[in-house]
Amino acid sequence: MNREIICINCPLGCRLEVTIEEGKVAKVTGNTCGKGVEYAQTECLNPTRTVTTTVSIKNTLYALLPVRTSKPIPKDLVTKCVQYLRRIEVKAPVRTGEIIVENILGTEADIIATKNLEAL
Amino acid sequence: MVGYDIVVIGSGPAGLAAAASAYKEGVKSILIIERDRELGGILQQCIHNGFGLFYFTQDLTGPEYATRFIEKVKENGISYKLNTMVLDITSERKIIAINKEEGLLEIQAKAVILAMGCRERTRGSINISGTRPAGIFTAGMAQRFVNMEGYMPGKEVVILGSGDIGLIMARRLTLEGANVKMVLELLPYSSGLTRNIVQCLQDYNIPLYFNHTITKIYGRDRVTGISFAEVDIKDKRPIAETEKEVACDTLLLAVGLIPENELSKKAGIEIDPITNGPVVNDRMETSVEGIFASGNVVHVHDLVDNVSKESEVAGRNAAKYVLSHKKFPSIKVKTVAGHGVLYVVPQIIHPQKMEEEITLYLRVKDIFKDQRLMITIGTEQNPKPIHSIKRLIMAPGEMQSINLKREQILKGIHVNDAAGIDTGLKLTVYIEAKGERKDE
Ligand SMILES: Cc1cc2nc3c(=O)[nH]c(=O)nc-3n(C[C@H](O)[C@H](O)[C@H](O)COP(=O)(O)OP(=O)(O)OC[C@H]3O[C@@H](n4cnc5c(N)ncnc54)[C@H](O)[C@@H]3O)c2cc1C
Ligand code: SF4
Numbered sequence: 001m002n003r004e005i006i007c008i009n010c011p012l013g014c015r016l017e018v019t020i021e022e023g024k025v026a027k028v029t030g031n032t033c034g035k036g037v038e039y040a041q042t043e044c045l046n047p048t049r050t051v052t053t054t055v056s057i058k059n060t061l062y063a064l065l066p067v068r069t070s071k072p073i074p075k076d077l078v079t080k081c082v083q084y085l086r087r088i089e090v091k092a093p094v095r096t097g098e099i100i101v102e103n104i105l106g107t108e109a110d111i112i113a114t115k116n117l118e119a120l
Numbered sequence: 121m122v123g124y125d126i127v128v129i130g131s132g133p134a135g136l137a138a139a140a141s142a143y144k145e146g147v148k149s150i151l152i153i154e155r156d157r158e159l160g161g162i163l164q165q166c167i168h169n170g171f172g173l174f175y176f177t178q179d180l181t182g183p184e185y186a187t188r189f190i191e192k193v194k195e196n197g198i199s200y201k202l203n204t205m206v207l208d209i210t211s212e213r214k215i216i217a218i219n220k221e222e223g224l225l226e227i228q229a230k231a232v233i234l235a236m237g238c239r240e241r242t243r244g245s246i247n248i249s250g251t252r253p254a255g256i257f258t259a260g261m262a263q264r265f266v267n268m269e270g271y272m273p274g275k276e277v278v279i280l281g282s283g284d285i286g287l288i289m290a291r292r293l294t295l296e297g298a299n300v301k302m303v304l305e306l307l308p309y310s311s312g313l314t315r316n317i318v319q320c321l322q323d324y325n326i327p328l329y330f331n332h333t334i335t336k337i338y339g340r341d342r343v344t345g346i347s348f349a350e351v352d353i354k355d356k357r358p359i360a361e362t363e364k365e366v367a368c369d370t371l372l373l374a375v376g377l378i379p380e381n382e383l384s385k386k387a388g389i390e391i392d393p394i395t396n397g398p399v400v401n402d403r404m405e406t407s408v409e410g411i412f413a414s415g416n417v418v419h420v421h422d423l424v425d426n427v428s429k430e431s432e433v434a435g436r437n438a439a440k441y442v443l444s445h446k447k448f449p450s451i452k453v454k455t456v457a458g459h460g461v462l463y464v465v466p467q468i469i470h471p472q473k474m475e476e477e478i479t480l481y482l483r484v485k486d487i488f489k490d491q492r493l494m495i496t497i498g499t500e501q502n503p504k505p506i507h508s509i510k511r512l513i514m515a516p517g518e519m520q521s522i523n524l525k526r527e528q529i530l531k532g533i534h535v536n537d538a539a540g541i542d543t544g545l546k547l548t549v550y551i552e553a554k555g556e557r558k559d560e
Contacts (some may be wrong), residue, residue: 006318012513013314032512049319052168052181053295054267061157063270066167066183075323082295096187114167115183 005043007036016040048072052114053082055100060092060117067100069109077105085111092119125149125442127215127229129206129383132161134415135235136189137428141435142233143196147442151227152193152200153217159193159200160186161237163424165264168288170315175425185424209387211408231438234384234398234406234413235431238377238420250336255343259285259374266292274370278346279303280334282310282317283517284422286374291320300324301366304332304348306356309487311517313422334371335363343371377420387411394463395419401468402478403437404430412438419465419481422519426481433475450474451533451543453497458550460484460491462516469547471529480522482549488514492552493522497532499544506532508552522549 001021007014012032018040019027028040042048050072054064073081081104090100094113101111125147128135131154139150158164163171166182173179176188193200204219215227240258255274257265262273263285277298279286282305290300303321308330310317321328329348335358336347345367349358379397381389390399390407397418398406404414414434415427450470457463462483469478480495492510496503506528514520533545 006314006322008313008315008318010512011314011515011518049323050169050179054167054270056270062268064268066181066267068167068169068181078323079295096184114181114187115164116187 003044005040007031007039009035009039018044020044047075049075049078051078051081053085055085055111056089057094057117058089058091059119061120062117065090065094065100065117066114067111068114069104069107070112071109073104073107073109077107081105092117121214121226121228123149123228123230124151125230126151126233126438127213127227127231128152128233128235129209129215130154130161130235130237130415130417131156131159131200132235132237132415133163133186133189133424133427134237134417134431134434135161135233136186136193137431138233138235138412138414138435138438139198140189140192140196141432142439143198143435145436145439145443147439150198151229152198153204153206153215154200154202155205157202159190159202162260165260165267166288167267168292170313171424173425174423175428182424189428206383209383209411211388211411213410230410230442232411233431233434233438234411234417235415235434236380236383236417238416239380240373241376241378242373248334248337250346251339253337253339253341253343255339255369256337256371256373259289259372262372263289263292266296272296272298273372274343274368275299276301276368277370277372278334278348278366278368279372279374281305281372281374281376282312282328282330283374283376284312284316286372287312287316287320289372289374290326291324294324294326298370300326301368302326302348303328304334305330306333306351307331308353309515309517311515313517333358337371338365343369346371377416379417379420381417384413384417389413392463392467394457395465397465399467400465402433402466402470402474403440404434404466405437405441410441412441419463421481422517426519426521429479430481433478437475451545453529453533453545453547455480456546456548457482458494458548459553460486460488460551461549464547464549469529471526471533474526474529477523477525480524480549482520482522484514484516484520484551486516488551491554493520493549494552495522495524495547495549497529497545497547500546503546503548504532514551 003018017029051069057065098113163182163186171185206217208216213229217225338345350362412434414431450472453469455464464482495507
């Protein structure tokens with residue numbers, strides 16, 4: 001199987017032609033440097049993304065608290081993660097780095113607050 | 121009238137970094153004035169990650185990046201006023217501001233740092249024909265609604281402009297349940313990061329059309345749709361035969377930012393017609409003595425890391441200005457954008473009193489692959505090369521920076537040249553025309 005992807009590691013944005021055989025990256029062309037090969041490996045076999053979104057918060061200046069995953073999670077869980085967090089509600093005060101949800105969707109990543117919000 | 125050594129206008133990353141570095145330099149009487157209800161500026165609504173990769177070598181979200189500087193300001197006990205709008209500044213550094221509790225305030229500052237950031241271009245500045253219905257937002261406005269206030273601007277969305285803000289909002293609205301139908305870009309390329317094109321559009325199968333624009337907006341009370349068309353690459357005029365309609369209830373305009381300089385103009389500060397920000401020297405001082413500026417108010421930055429760095433220069437030098445009123449003369453060198461370069465900031469360098477090293481920031485006019493940035497110094501007739509750097513890629517959307525040491529600049533000029541006088545010396549940055557260099 002062949003896939004065309006764009007390397008995101010630097011502004012050059014090389015178009016990589018990736019050949020996948022038996023669940024392994026067999027060949028990469030189009031890359032200008034070695035990082036492109038590494039990127040092709042993870043992006044084709046195990047793509048992950050850091051998720052940034054919000055949860056509801058009561059008792060403060062704003063209706064929403066910004067949050068993120070403590071590490072990247074599998075790409076196909078991103079939408080589910082955001083949907084799950086839409087139902088979460090916390091109460092101020094909250095500090096940056098505070099864990100809001102542990103081990104989100106079994107990914108071993110935590111959801112952490114990215115902002116200090118004081119109680120009113 | 122109250123007085124402070126330094127007054128900083130705006131509390132985005134520029135204002136916060138400038139205040140913290142002025143404090144570190146020894147000035148303790150500092151006031152930050154912010155019109156919003158919290159410190160941090162635009163970063164507070166940029167909840168995505170990608171900030172701080174250079175400054176902290178960490179991948180932070182906007183609020184996390186802001187928090188680090190806010191904590192520094194608070195630890196130092198630097199005073200600030202929120203919900204306070206600066207209305208006027210004079211060239212004598214008198215500031216008029218207003219807030220609900222105190223009414224009209226008059227503040228005298230020994231030095232002022234302008235850090236008011238940018239505002240977004242609106243429909244008025246781009247000209248689309250049609251009705252004036254609800255449902256048209258600037259991308260930043262929509263970002264604030266979705267990320268801070270908690271309401272969605274609409275369900276069926278078209279985005280005009282493929283800069284980072286447009287791309288980030290395409291993903292954000294999709295994740296929040298909207299159907300982002302397309303992103304239209306007038307130019308043949310995006311000014312956004314490749315990472316954002318991949319992770320914000322391709323991940324969600326949102327089409328991006330280059331060389332396209334919106335030709336009409338439909339709807340009476342609320343937007344019901346738009347027409348869009350391909351444009352002629354040369355004159356950017358829509359090609360009538362390619363016009364198509366698409367239904368939508370929301371249009372986001374992500375068509376660029378303009379430095380916020382109403383106040384600067386009132387203070388009589390010279391504005392650069394290309395950057396739309398104040399003309400500044402190597403210490404980030406404007407044409408009015410004692411008034412400094414940094415961040416997006418000077419020129420639009422794509423990376424906040426550069427904003428912080430540039431603002432530390434402004435803060436440090438504002439402090440030096442307050443602490444020692446010593447004036448020593450220096451030759452004045454103007455920076456010039458040569459072939460392929462749109463602008464260079466700072467616009468003026470004083471080689472004999474500049475810091476050990478300065479950073480020149482510039483933007484190129486087109487996409488250049490595997491080319492050299494050249495720097496010369498001297499008179500128009502006799503420019504001497506002092507530095508050159510090879511870059512694999514340079515694009516208009518990506519600000520370039522070059523560090524130059526004082527010795528490098530001094531080497532190119534005769535220090536005895538009449539001090540303090542504009543000697544016509546120029547520091548030119550340009551892209552080497554292909555084939556010009558034979559030794560490689
Ligand atoms: C939507 C968006 C997304 C971005 N994404 C990224 C990214 O992914 N990575 C990255 O590195 N950079 C990003 N940037 C760029 C970065 O955020 C900016 O370069 C940076 O915030 C500019 O800082 P600033 O302090 O100059 O301006 P701002 O953050 O805009 O701060 C200016 C402050 O001045 C205040 N002010 C203005 N006028 C007055 C007045 N008259 N009186 C009192 N206060 C006043 C404003 O309220 C505001 O708080 C993004 C920018 C935007 C807009
Ligand atoms: S392959 Fe190397 S040069 Fe090409 S985009 Fe990736 S990191 Fe940049």
